[in-house]
Amino acid sequence: MPGLFTHQRAGMPTDADPTQREDSRTVPARPEVASPAGPAAPAATGAGYDPAETLARATRTDAGTAERRPPTIPGYEILGEIGRGGVAVVYKARQTKLDRLVALKVLLAGAQAGEESLARFRSEALTVAQLQHPNVIQIYDVGEHNGVIYIAVEYAGGGDLHRWLGGKPLPVAAAVRLVYTLARAVGAAHQKRVIHRDLKPANILLTENGVPKIGDFGLAKQFGEAGQTASGEILGTPYYMSPEQAAGLTRRVGPPADVYALGVILYQCLTGRVPFRGDTVPDTLDRVRFAEPIPVEDLRGDTPPELAAVVRRCLRKSPEERYPAADLLADDLARLTAGRAAPAGPRFSLPGWFAPVVGTIAALILAWMVVKESGLFDRRPAVPTAKEKEPALDSKKLLTP
Numbered sequence: 001m002p003g004l005f006t007h008q009r010a011g012m013p014t015d016a017d018p019t020q021r022e023d024s025r026t027v028p029a030r031p032e033v034a035s036p037a038g039p040a041a042p043a044a045t046g047a048g049y050d051p052a053e054t055l056a057r058a059t060r061t062d063a064g065t066a067e068r069r070p071p072t073i074p075g076y077e078i079l080g081e082i083g084r085g086g087v088a089v090v091y092k093a094r095q096t097k098l099d100r101l102v103a104l105k106v107l108l109a110g111a112q113a114g115e116e117s118l119a120r121f122r123s124e125a126l127t128v129a130q131l132q133h134p135n136v137i138q139i140y141d142v143g144e145h146n147g148v149i150y151i152a153v154e155y156a157g158g159g160d161l162h163r164w165l166g167g168k169p170l171p172v173a174a175a176v177r178l179v180y181t182l183a184r185a186v187g188a189a190h191q192k193r194v195i196h197r198d199l200k201p202a203n204i205l206l207t208e209n210g211v212p213k214i215g216d217f218g219l220a221k222q223f224g225e226a227g228q229t230a231s232g233e234i235l236g237t238p239y240y241m242s243p244e245q246a247a248g249l250t251r252r253v254g255p256p257a258d259v260y261a262l263g264v265i266l267y268q269c270l271t272g273r274v275p276f277r278g279d280t281v282p283d284t285l286d287r288v289r290f291a292e293p294i295p296v297e298d299l300r301g302d303t304p305p306e307l308a309a310v311v312r313r314c315l316r317k318s319p320e321e322r323y324p325a326a327d328l329l330a331d332d333l334a335r336l337t338a339g340r341a342a343p344a345g346p347r348f349s350l351p352g353w354f355a356p357v358v359g360t361i362a363a364l365i366l367a368w369m370v371v372k373e374s375g376l377f378d379r380r381p382a383v384p385t386a387k388e389k390e391p392a393l394d395s396k397k398l399l400t401p
Contacts, residue, residue, distance in 0.1 A: 071148045076104055087117055087218070092155065095140065101155040102140055106148060118149075120218055125151050127220045130192050135185035137205060137215040156213055158206035161265075165201060168272050172302060173337075175269035178212060180333040183262055185214050187327030190255045195223045197253065199261035200240040201268070223254045238284040239274045240264050243317045246285040256319035259329055263314020263322075270307075271299040275315060289317070306336055 070078040070091055077094040082103060084090070093104040107121050128139040128151075141152035158164075161178075170178070182204065189196060196203075196217060203216040219235050236245050242260035244252040267275050275293035278284035293315055297308045310332050316322050323329040 071106060071145075071150075073104070073106075073143075073145050073148060073150060076102070076152070078104065088121070093152070095152065101157070102152045103137075103155045105151045105153065107150070121149060121151070124217045124220065127194055127217045127222075128153065130194065131189055133185050133188045135181055135211070135213050136188070137213045153215070154213070156205035156215070157208045158210060160202050160206065161204040161212065162201035164206060165269070165272075169300065170269045172270065172300075172304070172307070175266060176307065176333055176337060178269060179262055179266040180330050180337070181212055182214065182265070183326040183330035183333065186258050186262065187325060187330055189220075190258070190325045190327065193222050194220055195253065195255055196220050196258050196261075197245070198236045198240070199258055199265065200237050201265060202237075204265075238281055238288065239277065241285070241288055242319065243289045244319055246288040252319060254319065255325045256322040259314055259323045259326055260319075262326060262329060263311055266314065267293065267296055267311055270296055270303060270311070273299075304336070310336070 068081075070081070073093075075096055077096055079092045079094060079101075082090040082092050086108075088105050088107050091104040091106065093102050094100070095102050107117065109117065125139060125142045128137065132138070137156065138154040139151060140154065141150075143150060169175070182199075186196065186199065194217075196214065197219040198216065199214070203214065205213050205215050207213065238246070240261045242253070242257040245257055264274055267273075276284060276287040276291060278287050295308065296311045297303045297305070310329070314322055314329065323332075
């Protein structure tokens with residue numbers, strides 16, 4: 001299958017590893033939001049700089065070196081660390097029996113992890129195991145060894161979409177093609193009643209051939225189920241959260257939340273920026289909930305009006321006004337690539353009997369009008385003409401002298 005990104009961007013390393021990492025978390029109350037182009041390096045001088053704290057941090061790093069040593073897991077040769085988050089660390093590894101590269105995701109606290117972390121880890125493994133799709137990272141193995149709990153998943157060696165974009169827009173056709181592919185993959189998850197809840201470019205991995213694959217289902221859940229998220233808890237990445245996620249309305253979070261995130265990705269691919277960015281996390285969340293985005297066509301003049309309408313629908317504040325599921329978004333993007341306009345609003349399907357019944361009624365009405373105009377069944381007595389009212393002439397009297 002040819003990749004969507006087979007050419008190399010200037011400045012993008014060819015051997016970039018995918019950031020298959022556990023970087024999604026409960027949004028903290030006050031930390032600053034990282035830029036979509038990557039987190040800014042801390043200032044070395046100026047307000048907030050504390051040399052003592054810097055030294056202490058370095059000391060803690062040295063003390064924790066032993067903890068960062070990769071674990072020993074039978075059947076796997078760990079080649080290096082890919083990414084690390086608050087809950088798990090991901091290693092590039094080789095599965096020795098099958099001689100293939102894998103991404104090995106290891107729970108940091110292992111068997112001593114809290115019940116919630118263990119539940120999320122198990123949930124991720126079970127969720128990914130349900131999804132068999134060429135654009136979803138596949139799971140190979142799950143296990144535990146000497147207190148080390150791990151998941152082995154498909155390795156993608158082409159980096160992630162966040163690094164590949166580099167804050168620059170894509171050509172319109174490439175952006176549509178990319179999000180169409182992602183929407184089909186997310187639609188397959190929705191058909192299994194799975195919502196991702198953390199779709200973003202950093203969680204879209206690329207193979208060496210440029211094929212996009214959705215990864216990191218750590219926040220995924222079956223919609224309609226309570227899951228591990230408490231009411232009012234905010235999970236995900238602020239830039240890509242739907243308004244209902246930003247408000248902590250967990251019971252309202254369903255497939256349209258993933259559609260919203262896909263709309264943000266499409267917006268970003270077209271414009272090189274996310275729709276909402278605040279100075280702080282609360283500011284960003286408020287903008288997601290209440291502000292209207294700058295129309296994509298105002299930022300990029302060559303955006304087709306039909307595509308701009310699709311983006312607007314994805315980013316509606318109310319989930320009921322968005323596409324009900326990702327497959328319907330994919331359908332409209334397919335229409336655009338085929339040169340047909342996408343519907344501007346929700347589509348309603350009529351029952352199969354509706355058209356023939358309406359056609360029959362219309363035919364009966366037309367027939368009645370024709371018969372009525374013909375006067376065939378008009379029972380009123382005919383009105384005699386002036387000629388018919390004159391008395392008949394007797395020809396014999398005319399000949400009599």
